Amino acid sequence: MMKVVTSLASGTIVIINTLLNFVMRRFSMAEQHETQTKMNVSVAFKLLIARFFNSSIILLLVNKDKSKWFKGGDLVYEATVLVGMLAFYAPFMELLYIPGIMKWRKKSAEMAKGDECELTQREANLLCEGGQIDPANSISNFMNMIMTCCFYSPIIPVAIPLAFVSSFCFYWVTKYSFLRRYKMPDMFGELMATFFSNFMPWLIFV
Numbered sequence: 219m220m221k222v223v224t225s226l227a228s229g230t231i232v233i234i235n236t237l238l239n240f241v242m243r244r245f246s247m248a249e250q251h252e253t254q255t256k257m258n259v260s261v262a263f264k265l266l267i268a269r270f271f272n273s274s275i276i277l278l279l280v281n282k283d284k285s286k287w288f289k290g291g292d293l294v295y296e297a298t299v300l301v302g303m304l305a306f307y308a309p310f311m312e313l314l315y316i317p318g319i320m321k322w323r324k325k326s327a328e329m330a331k332g333d334e335c336e337l338t339q340r341e342a343n344l345l346c347e348g349g350q351i352d353p354a355n356s357i358s359n360f361m362n363m364i365m366t367c368c369f370y371s372p373i374i375p376v377a378i379p380l381a382f383v384s385s386f387c388f389y390w391v392t393k394y395s396f397l398r399r400y401k402m403p404d405m406f407g408e409l410m411a412t413f414f415s416n417f418m419p420w421l422i423f424v
Contacts, residue, residue, distance in 0.1 A: 231276075232303045235269045235362070239355050242268055255409045258354040262410070265358035266365075273300060273362060274369045287373065297370045301377050304366055305384035308359040309391045317349050318399060348401040357414060360388050368421050 242264040246257060277300070281293035288294050325345045328335050337345070367381035 229303065231273055231300055232307050234272055235304075235359075238265060238268050238272070239352075243354075253409075254404055259410050259413050261354035262358045262361075262414070265354060266361050269358060269362040270365050270369075273304065273366045294373055298374050298376070301367055301370055301374060301380055304363045305380045306387065308356075308363070309384065309387040312356075312391045312395055315349075315395070315399060321345055321349070348399050351395070351400045353410065356392065357410065360385075361414060361417075363388075365421060 243261050245264060246261045249257075249260060277293060277297060281287060281296075286292045328337055328342075328345070363384055364381055367377040367384075371377040
């Protein structure tokens with residue numbers, strides 16, 4: 219029973235991480251950024267910090283007693299479930315692509331109406347074109363997964379191999395989505411790539 223409750227708690231953390239996307243975007247929209255690239259970097263960094271705190275630090279604050287870390291249903295078990303969820307949740311949801319399914323269902327419903335369809339040409343075009351990728355959400359999900367796996371690797375040795383497998387899945391699922399699902403993204407500067415590549419050495423503090 220304790221393990222079931224713990225698994226549900228880990229699932230709740232993943233759901234909160236998803237909802238944080240909307241909260242942090244609201245904060246960044248209040249700021250005045252010169253470019254779209256700087257806006258996405260701001261959102262991604264805020265999301266990363268919030269998600270890492272929610273995924274890693276809170277578990278330690280809840281499980282302060284080190285003597286119980288390795289007992290069933292405590293920190294190690296809960297962190298293992300969480301790392302597994304973080305490793306595959308984002309690639310799975312990207313592969314599932316719920317907005318695309320909703321758009322496909324709406325397009326099928328409108329096509330079934332035949333001559334009674336009242337869509338304008340512009341609305342029909344929007345239904346047929348691909349979605350828009352969210353780079354800030356994607357990169358913060360990836361970086362949070364890497365940081366969380368590094369954070370728990372001393373007590374969960376499987377965390378690093380999971381991070382490797384997850385990185386592989388992230389890459390191929392995102393590449394597939396770019397080629398098959400999304401429309402051409404907005405033009406971005408190199409700031410986002412250089413910012414997070416330069417941020418990687420700070421993982422030593424994790």
